[in-house]
Amino acid sequence: MSRANRRYLGWAALGLLTGALAVAAAGCGGGSSSSKSAAQTTTTVGPASIGKGEGALNLIEWPYYSDPSFANKFTQQTGCKIHRKDAGSSNEMVALMRAGGGGGGGQWDLVSASGDASLRLIRGGDVKPVNIKLIPSWNDFIPIFKSPAHNTINGVHYGVSLQWGPNVLLYNKTKIKPGPTSWGALYDPKYKGEITIPNNPIQIADAAFYLMHSQPDLGIKDPYELNKKQFDATVALLKKQRKLVKLYWNYDTDGRSAFANGDVSLGAIWPVDTIALQAKGVPVKEVIPSVGATGWADTWMLAKHAPHPNCAYLWMKYATTPQVEAKQALVFGETPVNPKACPFMDKIQAGSCAKYHLNEPLAYYNTIKFWKTPIPNCGNGKNDCMDYNAWQTAWTQITG
């Protein structure tokens, strides 16, 4: 190639690069306007009735949340063919909903968001209000799941509650004697190198929940509403805990295999993992300390730009019926929000209703502090609580 040709090529490349820059900038600009308009809250509360299904339903879900064992019947009844995208974390769910300009990008209909994601989706304008009257099972729900703070704002429902589970303290019976009875075990230097903790910023609430009872003078009322002083005390506790932690698990299956391989013998994990480990013959036992626990509760939330809203409503209606709630609870290892599912659970697996605490009195539910996204407004009118950004940054500082 001659020198002259090289020069031409150089100019051509420069021109193209400038073009690419312009295209990129324009693309970003376009994205901004749509996400801004999405941020405005709507006051209309959904459709008056459910129309005919559109033939398809696109879900972002926790694995098994539309398990074929109960979803196939839905498809037969409604003609809505389910396309599912399994997410591995709450962050991944939010990221999927935000892709393509937000609001589900015109691709997704429903997301099975946990409490640490739901307020982010509502505030970001990614989900829209749901007409709860179209979901008859809602009237039967355990009262605290009808309009919980993580999916209902000022009486407007941004989805329908689905299932829940506590975060439990799990330990290896042969290695930890006597068994722990308090969350304090997770902060006890005695167990250095034996502990596993979820790798999730919402985990800060677990430490705050522990401090709520062990250091009452900090004045923590709600582990998700922490002012600067309370937050700093909690982060300091977690930084001390880091030295004791063997593994911050990203997926509960990672925590599970660490228990199974003997790498850890104490940790915070979910009931589904206890069941799986016990089924494999690993000598583990779970406890929920008498003060209670943090827990997660999931919501089917309707994407702002849902392409198949009728199928989405049909699914919310179907998924909350007692039979389906019972099936899903036992497939995943969690607890329904509809107490009418109890007899159906016992029919599938004797004693499972009690095992998953579905028959507990209301007082029991008050000991579970359900995940919700931390926001600056903690109800005292001062807006002095630490928001989710601060939680995420602190979590990186603790674990990184």
Add this chain to the structure above:
Amino acid sequence: MAELVEAGAPLRSARLRISAVLWRRPWLKLSLLLAAPVLAFAVVYLGALVSLFVSAFWQIDAFTAAVVHKWTLDNFKTLWNDHTYWRITGRTIGIAAAVTVTDAVLAFPLAYFMARLATPRLRALLFIAVLLPLWSSYLVRIYAWRTILAKDGALNWFLNGIGLPDTGLAYTNTAMWIVFSYVWLPFMVLPVYAALERIPDNYLEASQDLGAKGSRTLRSVILPLALPGIVAGSIFTFSLTLGDFITPALVGGAGSSFIGNVVHDKVGQPDIPFAAAFATVPVVVMGIYLLIARRLGAFEAV
């Protein structure tokens, strides 16, 4: 001339004219040929990098977490001022460097044996052995290592069998170093092999004739000629480790986060601008690394 043209000729004459134009202007021909790939490169490849770099100067709204398109250096200031990010960057570069050195040390003797000593049959077998791990998924190999290094895993079982204590390697930075060195080794062996194979036999004979012993020949003849291959391989091992986030997530323990893990978390939060700002760090590190590699002649070897 017009009367000589047959029926259907307008088409042919047009074709002739175009080819004449192209023949007279070679640069036009070249730019037409290259337009498609260059455009794809500029838009898809550089476009992604540019949009990454641009969004690094934006911020998110604290309330809605929507991206605010206002120019600010805040993300970079946070990166600079918070020692967490220095620690994570240091760990990422440190382990990438350790993995690169380990792979170079392991790959050189193996590649030398393959290139210069092994019989063709043995060489073919060794090639298969080096490449075999690449036939299986990267994830499968990481999970396999997790099983090996686990407390009740194969390594400790073996050590206990010969009367040695447990290693306690599971979920540590050492575990990451071992797994990274394993998964990227083939990417070092192949370029080093190619460099060693190209050394003419008579160079080595000349060295001997001049009275050099084996070690002197290695130091003064073989190593300098193999260096471009080693540097080329190191670009693979270094950059692949630098950008990884799966191995730290699966075999790392408390305090094993890489830059990639933080970027992944921030994208999910979602705080894309901060993720973009942190993602520029490996780009800069790699840029510096490639400049050094060019000095060492890595690009003449490939």
